[in-house]
Amino acid sequence: MVTIKLLLLLLFVLLFISFSSSNNHIVSSLSLLPIKSCQNGGIDLYGNCICCFGYYGKECEMVDTRERCTQSTFTEYDIGPVCCWSKHRTIHNATNLKETTSWSISDNSMQTQNKKIKRMIKSYGPWDDNDINYFNHILKLDHIQRNGRLKQVYSLRFNNATDKIPRLPSICDSTNKPPLAFIIMLTNYDKESFQTLLNIIYHPKHYYVIHVDARNFKKEIIDTMNNDINHLFVSRQQKQPLQDPMNIQLVNIPFKGNWGTLSLVYMEVASYTYLFDMVKQRRESRLKSNSHHHDRQNTIVQWSHIINLSGHDMPTKSLHKLESFICSNLNTNYIEHFPTKDILIRFQMTSFDQGKWLVTIDREVFESNDCGKMGSLSIFDPESGGYGSQWHMIRYELAYHAISDIRSVERLLSLKFTSIPDESYYQSIKHFYPHLKHQSWKDQVNRKTYWSKYTSDTSHRYRVEKHDIDSLVPSLLFIRKVYDQDVRNYMIEKLHLLK
Ligand SMILES: *[C@@H]1O[C@H](CO)[C@@H](O)[C@H](O)[C@H]1NC(C)=O
Ligand SMILES: *[C@@H]1O[C@H](CO)[C@@H](O)[C@H](O)[C@H]1NC(C)=O
Ligand SMILES: CC(=O)N[C@H]1CO[C@H](CO)[C@@H](O)[C@@H]1O
Secondary structure, eight states: OHHHHHHHHHHHHHHHHHHHHOSSSEEEOOOOSOOEEOGGGOEESSSSEEOOTTEESTTSOEEOTTSGGGGOOBTTBOOHHHHHHGGGOOGGGSSSSSSOSSSOSSOOOHHHHHHHHHHHHHHSOOOOHHHHHHHHHHEEEEEEEETTEEEEEEEESSOTTTOOOOOOOSOOBTTBOOOOEEEEEESSOOHHHHHHHHHHHOOTTSEEEEEEOGGGOOHHHHHHHHHHHHHHHHHHOOOOSSOOOOSEEEOSSOOOOOBTSTHHHHHHHHHHHHHHHHHHHHHHHHHHHTTTOGGGGGGSOOOOEEEEEETTOEESSOHHHHHHHHHTTTTEEEEOOBOGGGGTHHHHSOEEEOSSBEEEOOHHHHHHTTOOOOSSTTTOOGGGOOBOOSOEEEEHHHHHHHHHOHHHHHHHHHTTTSSOGGGTHHHHHGGGOTTTTTSEEESOOOEEOOOSTTTTOGGGTTOOOHHHHTTOOTTOOEEOOOOOHHHHHHHHHHTTTTO
């Protein structure tokens, strides 16, 4: 009780301070209310639950039995809310996806963002822990003053209009190559392969986010990893008078990675928030430590590209060569992009993340239970999307666009019930991307998996072996599924990866 009173007092003091110090309408930026789940796929945004279609009550615990869809079952899964909620998803409920709504495309004000976010939460549920984790990464809660009263509003934490990020010089040469950002996604911690990979790609000037799957996120493992990461950071720090904040971090609240579902994209876009924050921290810290030296802050520039890797991916070029490659193609985004029409089937069905993998609801179940319209085509215009490989290397503006443009967020959510959205999300956010015409786009992602080997023996099907290394194509940057340490060592030696 005492602590609650103290918290309230603190809140009041903080509100008071921000009241008196701001001259615009924003009163504070306190994220005191993390978004929580309610029952039956509902979500708690403002201290009140927003429930799925067919559910109501303070915690969404009440079922409206008059709605047939709330009774639906599908083999062993009880899919009531999943099935019902597509009743809410109509073209009229989409933010400019089909560009036919009255929601202004360019209005990026906090109030409008708040309305759009609330409407998206109403339209694209039901929600699970992964969804909520994503919202908590990308949204922020503010209080604005309206008619003399405080009102809670949600908006994107990275807002293009207000939160300017450091720029990247447009020229890149051999003596001045920009930093890179790496995301490393691990199913579990294999210390040897992780350290081998970092040994090759780590440099104090680059940025690294590590995501360990929530299912294997155990305290002891996390402590070990944090120790290892700290050790790496300290041992490789460049000798300079001032200490930069960390350039390598573990994702605090990880996602559960379920194959074929949106969770994989969540992991990546949530990682962007860490990567942008780390640049900001370094810049601010340099500014503080040397405020009379204005040019110091310019030594911290934006990273140019995101490269995401899995634990058993191996570079086939040294970091030095990788930097040079990116540098000589500085304006290029590497994304494979084909028209959506070839994979329309993925948009015609309604699939859902049942906690382990993706399950597609039978059309018959959908129709006989009055679950609304199947698929996503009423909310997603295939013409404006696309698909391709899930591997990509993208410029920082596109990564920023993914977390700072409300339409990118809606594109993501509207893919929630399609299968393998990591193969269509990046192609889809290009539709509203302001730099589309000014940047170059290459289909070639410069990564390889040996799919076709040993087809009869599935356990060895993708495993890279030493002799594979002798015949790599010169343009290759990464090879996947390198499970054996002696193959990694062979690569390091043969391909001069530490030079
Ligand atoms: C990168 O991120 C995507 C999700 O956007 C994921 O599906 C993919 O497998 C990741 N890994 C690699 C190596 O590209
Ligand atoms: C941010 O907004 C400005 C206009 O305010 C626009 O020119 C720019 O392209 C936007 N950037 C991104 C990445 O959306
Ligand atoms: C046009 C419109 O707003 N349609 C629906 C959008 O979703 C809500 C529920 O979240 C419905 O009540 C609206 O009718």
